[in-house]
Amino acid sequence: MGVKVFPVSESAFSYEWPQNGELNPWWFYYQPASYKLEGRGGTREELRDMIQTCRAAGVRVYADAVVNHMTGGGNDILNHRNGGGGWCTTWGGKGTSDNSGKGSPYFTHNWTYEYAENTGLIPGLEYPNAAYIPTDFHCERALSSWTDPFQLNNGWLSGLADLDTETDYVRERIAAYMTDLISIGFSGFRVDAAKHIQPESLAAIFAKVKANLGGGDLPDDFITYLEVLIGGEKDLLFCQEGDYSYGQNFANMMKDAGLSDNDVYKIKIWSSDYPKEFPICGYWETPSERLAVENDCHDD
Numbered sequence: 001m002g003v004k005v006f007p008v009s010e011s012a013f014s015y016e017w018p019q020n021g022e023l024n025p026w027w028f029y030y031q032p033a034s035y036k037l038e039g040r041g042g043t044r045e046e047l048r049d050m051i052q053t054c055r056a057a058g059v060r061v062y063a064d065a066v067v068n069h070m071t072g073g074g075n076d077i078l079n080h081r082n083g084g085g086g087w088c089t090t091w092g093g094k095g096t097s098d099n100s101g102k103g104s105p106y107f108t109h110n111w112t113y114e115y116a117e118n119t120g121l122i123p124g125l126e127y128p129n130a131a132y133i134p135t136d137f138h139c140e141r142a143l144s145s146w147t148d149p150f151q152l153n154n155g156w157l158s159g160l161a162d163l164d165t166e167t168d169y170v171r172e173r174i175a176a177y178m179t180d181l182i183s184i185g186f187s188g189f190r191v192d193a194a195k196h197i198q199p200e201s202l203a204a205i206f207a208k209v210k211a212n213l214g215g216g217d218l219p220d221d222f223i224t225y226l227e228v229l230i231g232g233e234k235d236l237l238f239c240q241e242g243d244y245s246y247g248q249n250f251a252n253m254m255k256d257a258g259l260s261d262n263d264v265y266k267i268k269i270w271s272s273d274y275p276k277e278f279p280i281c282g283y284w285e286t287p288s289e290r291l292a293v294e295n296d297c298h299d300d
Contacts, residue, residue, distance in 0.1 A: 002060035002223075004190055007032070008039040008047055009066065009177070010104055010129070012075045014094040029064075030192060031071040031160065033106040034129035035177040037184070038098035044184070051185035060187040060221055067174045067205075068193040069160035070127055073110030073140070078123070080111035104129035108161060125161055136170050138162045143196075146233050149244040153198045165201040175208035182213065187221045188266070190294075194226035195237060199250040202226070206267060207257035218263045225268040225292035230280055234273070239281040247285040268292040 012031040019025050029040065037044040051061045074080050077093040096103035107116065107123035116123045124134040140162075143155025156162045163170050178189065194202065210218060228246050230238050241249045246269050254264050271291035273280035279288075 001058065002062055002187060003054065004062040004064060006039070006041065007064045007066045007192070008037050008041065008181075010034045010036040010038045010096045010098045011040070012071045012094045013040065013097045016092055016094075030066050031075055032066050032069075032130070033071055033096045034104040034127060035173070035180070036098060036104065036129060037180070038096075038100070038103075040097045043100070048184045055185060060223075061185065062223070063181045063186045063189050064192055065178060065181065065189040066192045067163070067177065068165070068196045069157065069162050070125075070130065070132065070137075071106060071108065071161060072159045073108045073156075073161065074159075076106050076108045078107060078112055078114050078116075081113055082111045106130075109134075110159075131173060132163070132170075136164055136167065136173075138164050147236055149198070149236065149242075152196055152244070153201075155196070157193060157196055162196070165197050165205070168204075171201065171205050171208055174205050175212055178205070178209050179212040182209075182219070182222075187219070188224040190270075191224060191226045195228040195246070198244060199246055199253050200243070203250065203253040203257040203259070206254060206263070207259060210259060210263065217260055218266055222266050223268065223292075224266065225270050225294075227270050229270070229272045231272070234280050238269075238285055247281075251286065251290075265290060270294055 007029045009032045011033055012028050013024055037047055041047065054061050075094055077095065079090060079092055081088055081090040083089060098104065105128055107126040109124045112122055115121060125137050126133060138154045138156070141155050143151055143157050145151045154162065165171060165174070181189070213219070226246065228237055236242065236244055238245060238247045241247065243249070251264050254267065255261070268290045269286065269292065271293050279285070
């Protein structure tokens with residue numbers, strides 16, 4: 001038996017201005033400001049205690065890992081402004097979920113007009129406590145197609161700063177974060193927005209996690225599943241073996257990256273078609289044991 005918790009990394013947070021009448025809605029959890037384990041649920045130490053308590057009761061704990069992106073454009077610590085015609089609107093910056101007084105600085109380039117105190121320059125995409133600078137992100141572009149692999153991988157989902165997961169450095173940073181989560185007792189992950197990270201990159205990231213853990217098979221209690229919403233894009237994402245398929249193609253990529261058959265078995269795909277179109281391809285594209293069912297999610 002296990003439980004999944006909301007994202008535990010430090011994220012955007014504000015005491016000042018509501019979003020559509022709601023202060024700090026659930027989707028603020030999914031806007032990381034750093035990889036510090038100082039989330040809205042508590043501190044790193046409190047998180048470790050919770051996991052140990054659950055493990056003592058025979059309950060595994062799984063992390064919601066947000067690794068495709070950082071915060072949305074304009075959701076940072078600086079003041080911002082936007083205007084048109086004869087009007088100009090300004091709004092304040094946000095803090096983070098680290099309430100210790102040591103919250104991380106983080107900057108986006110959207111609607112920015114102030115200069116940063118440390119450099120005297122207008123900042124771009126900078127997340128110092130995640131060790132990311134502007135060149136660690138894809139160029140900003142709208143995500144307007146769900147069947148174009150380039151846009152799925154490179155587009156900014158809902159304006160969220162999209163990490164360049166093709167680079168070895170970004171893959172190393174994500175793998176280090178996942179390794180840290182395992183080190184404090186998590187048994188695995190739900191990988192948020194996984195279909196916006198191309199399969200080759202995910203295979204490389206999991207291979208780095210395996211290497212960080214010593215190179216043997218992933219832990220016996222390790223289970224991870226990818227948020228890959230499969231609907232009208234089923235042929236691209238699952239039923240046909242192109243480079244952007246998370247079916248057998250992804251399994252082959254993981255093995256090519258150095259994961260064992262046992263490792264691959266532990267990395268599953270969200271069967272988002274369940275139960276209305278099950279199996280969605282009309283056949284088992286991947287063994288049913290590698291499909292995970294999540295009946296309650298924010299997307300649905």
